[in-house]
Amino acid sequence: MTKWNVYVTRMLPQPAIDLLKTHCEVEINPEDRVLTNEELIAKVKGRDAVLCLLTDNINAEVLDAAQGAKIFANYAVGYNNIDVAAAKVRGIMISNTPGVLTETTADLAWALLFATARRIVSADQYTRAGKFQGWSPMLFLGQDITGKTLGIYGGGRIGAAFGKKAKGFEMKIIYHDLVRNAQFEQETGATYVDRETILKESDFLSLHVPLLAETKHLISEAEFKMMKPTSILINTSRGPVIDEIALVKALREKEIWGAGLDVFEWEPELAPGLVELENVVIVPHIASASIETRTKMGVMAVENILAVMRGETPPNLVQD
Numbered sequence: 001m002t003k004w005n006v007y008v009t010r011m012l013p014q015p016a017i018d019l020l021k022t023h024c025e026v027e028i029n030p031e032d033r034v035l036t037n038e039e040l041i042a043k044v045k046g047r048d049a050v051l052c053l054l055t056d057n058i059n060a061e062v063l064d065a066a067q068g069a070k071i072f073a074n075y076a077v078g079y080n081n082i083d084v085a086a087a088k089v090r091g092i093m094i095s096n097t098p099g100v101l102t103e104t105t106a107d108l109a110w111a112l113l114f115a116t117a118r119r120i121v122s123a124d125q126y127t128r129a130g131k132f133q134g135w136s137p138m139l140f141l142g143q144d145i146t147g148k149t150l151g152i153y154g155g156g157r158i159g160a161a162f163g164k165k166a167k168g169f170e171m172k173i174i175y176h177d178l179v180r181n182a183q184f185e186q187e188t189g190a191t192y193v194d195r196e197t198i199l200k201e202s203d204f205l206s207l208h209v210p211l212l213a214e215t216k217h218l219i220s221e222a223e224f225k226m227m228k229p230t231s232i233l234i235n236t237s238r239g240p241v242i243d244e245i246a247l248v249k250a251l252r253e254k255e256i257w258g259a260g261l262d263v264f265e266w267e268p269e270l271a272p273g274l275v276e277l278e279n280v281v282i283v284p285h286i287a288s289a290s291i292e293t294r295t296k297m298g299v300m301a302v303e304n305i306l307a308v309m310r311g312e313t314p315p316n317l318v319q320d
């Protein structure tokens with residue numbers, strides 16, 4: 001079998017690259033940065049497959065340039081960065097990396113929940129700055145977690161994994177989705193509620209929906225008005241799911257108590273005013289960033305390419 005010619009848009013964990021190189025001719029973007037549209041167009045030409053990232057905008061122009069390519073393997077479970085319909089028309093398959101990042105992403109959602117509720121980042125900065133003068137009754141008062149109502153918006157793989165981890169905190173779990181997840185309900189006692197109820201009743205509201213036309217600005221001005229003033233919003237899904245201008249306003253005016261964010265509407269740019277707020281914890285899109293998980297994601301993306309090379313259907317073919 002002739003070796004496939006594969007382009008990788010950014011350096012990935014070595015085991016994934018080693019596996020790919022065993023079977024294919026591989027070129028990797030040597031720079032640790034996102035390629036421009038022009039660079040992507042130039043680099044995908046003449047390839048049999050492309051391993052791309054969520055930061056690559058795989059539009060019709062890029063797909064046209066990749067004429068002859070059989071698959072674009074996305075190094076992410078979300079694939080809102082790819083024009084899947086345009087790929088289908090051109091006979092190019094798209095794959096993603098579901099499952100392997102579920103627990104790691106859910107863990108980060110919990111890390112943000114704790115950090116926001118207990119003001120960990122501000123308290124750390126305060127202590128490092130030498131401001132700690134001894135125990136104080138009113139210092140960094142936060143929100144309790146145990147016994148509260150946990151709202152999960154999107155009860156799919158990551159939302160359900162996030163909910164299961166609530167066990168030790170004796171929380172009331174409510175969730176909203178387009179479809180009910182009976183297994184999740186059985187395992188956790190979670191209650192399925194409508195959109196209005198989850199917004200009104202959650203003490204912590206964590207978002208786990210994909211970014212689609214229907215989920216853009218799912219949480220905006222009207223939703224913040226429905227939420228409790230003591231509530232905390234967590235987002236590890238995709239930035240545009242929250243209207244970030246409305247979020248800054250809601251946090252500033254204390255319509256909600258706090259937010260923990262891994263993703264941003266215009267990342268890597270942040271909405272004006274966000275960084276000045278004390279009641280938000282922000283991290284740079286690291287929800288799946290553990291050594292183990294990023295390696296598994298890389299190997300999974302490569303295995304999808306290798307399957308197509310062997311004439312098989314890729315195990316994680318995006319079916320949209």
Ligand SMILES: NC(=O)c1ccc[n+]([C@@H]2O[C@H](COP(=O)([O-])OP(=O)(O)OC[C@H]3O[C@@H](n4cnc5c(N)ncnc54)[C@H](O)[C@@H]3O)[C@@H](O)[C@H]2O)c1
Binds near residue numbers: 105177179262263286
């Ligand atoms: N921050 C990160 O690094 C990171 C890592 C992994 C995944 N993600 C994001 O998390 C998303 C979810 O991943 P997953 O593996 O759990 O996907 P999934 O498909 O298993 O779950 C998504 C759930 O959202 C539900 N949903 C879709 N539209 C909805 C709507 N309008 N209202 C209510 N529910 C809706 C679906 O029915 C599904 O149950 C991904 O699409 C990705 O964008 C982010």
